[in-house]
Amino acid sequence: MLTPEESTAVALSLRIALMAMICATPFAVAAAYVLARWQFRGKVLFDAIVHLPLLMPPVLTGYALLLLFGRNGPIGHWLESWFGISFAFRWTGAVIAAAVMAFPLFVRSVRLSIEAIPRELDEAAAGLGARPWAKFWHVILPLSFPGIAAGMTLAFAKALGEFGATITFVSNIPGETQTISLAVHTLTQVPGGESGIGRLAIVSILLSLGALIASEWMVRRSAYRRPPE
Template sequence: MNWFALSLDEWNAVRLSVKVATWAMVASLPVAILIAYLLARREFWGKTLLNGVVHLPLVLPPVVTGYLLLLAFGRRGFAGAFLADTFGIVFSFRWTGAALACAVMGFPLMVRAMRLSMEAVDQKLEEAAATMGASPFWVFLTVTLPLALPGIIAGMILSFAKAMGEFGATITFVSNIPGETQTLPSAIYTYTQVPGGDPNALRLTAISVLISLAALVASEALARRVGQRVAE
């Protein structure tokens, strides 16, 4: 067989995975930054609870997370019905649902990396910026965020990599429809379930390894460059 000629289904799975992972990462980024900031710098009632909820997908079985998503964002779920009726956004059995599942599963990793890097930013610098007239918003934008950039990038890459590998929650929530919700892991799983599917599974595995590796290497290089720039 030709190692470099992907079948349509395989090609679709690769493309879909990259698309789903990118959207999952981009869409969760602002929320993750906000929550990481709240956890790192603010004191408020229910902080421990928020922290727990954010970390829940990390400790729950993925199938449970997927099932909960199905309950909430399925056509008949309270959030799903509301979003479908008001904004026309449908998650169930669509690639958007796969992106949502990946975003939720990668969220704790993203928030964690960002929170740690924000906590590592010297608060004395933030105080100095405040004495120079920067409001808390501007302090965050011009001091905390740039100095935490290596951690933000790390969080984004972790979320992307997690999304590339997400399987349990995705397949539970949006099933395994070729061309719509069949991501790389689902496709690999499918090929391992049919006789003679091993070469396809292997090929997709190789691609999966390559993409994840490339993302990690790129993030390392980027984080190092940024890190050098902000290091004192």
């Protein structure tokens, strides 16, 4: 059985991972579509920026978020002054950190799925008079759903296990920002914490497997899934 503190960390991790996945989805799909189908100056730079969180150390990413979204940062100060919204050292900030770290994996999964769709389908839809938005909504999006489902799974799993950017941006506050990963980090510094680490490890594995099963179920339920080769 989990202790109350461990249960709180699990519940908080689930909330943060789900919110990070949901928040990242529209931006990841849009970025993947741009990278897969558009040709423009600066595309290489845009691609590099999208994948920057994978290239930078997570702690440095968290520090960059703190500089931007902290109370003295340009975005954070503006949000707090005008809307009373604060992200630093709060669970909402953990959502941002998790979404940023999961974003490149999400984009890559969706991009590969879109690139696998023959461009002849785009041309056929355009020849039938479909507008770009209608073509994206009725052709590209349904056919790329397996990639989107896989990206959602990757984003959820990555957000669930995010550590470096989270602890740097929002610290390790029990009940507010302490996720499973941060709780495990705390238990490593506590004598006799091995049992708690084991329990949280089992929960993490079960949650990740559950996300994978849910992803497979969504793909199989999709009317547009590709037949097996």
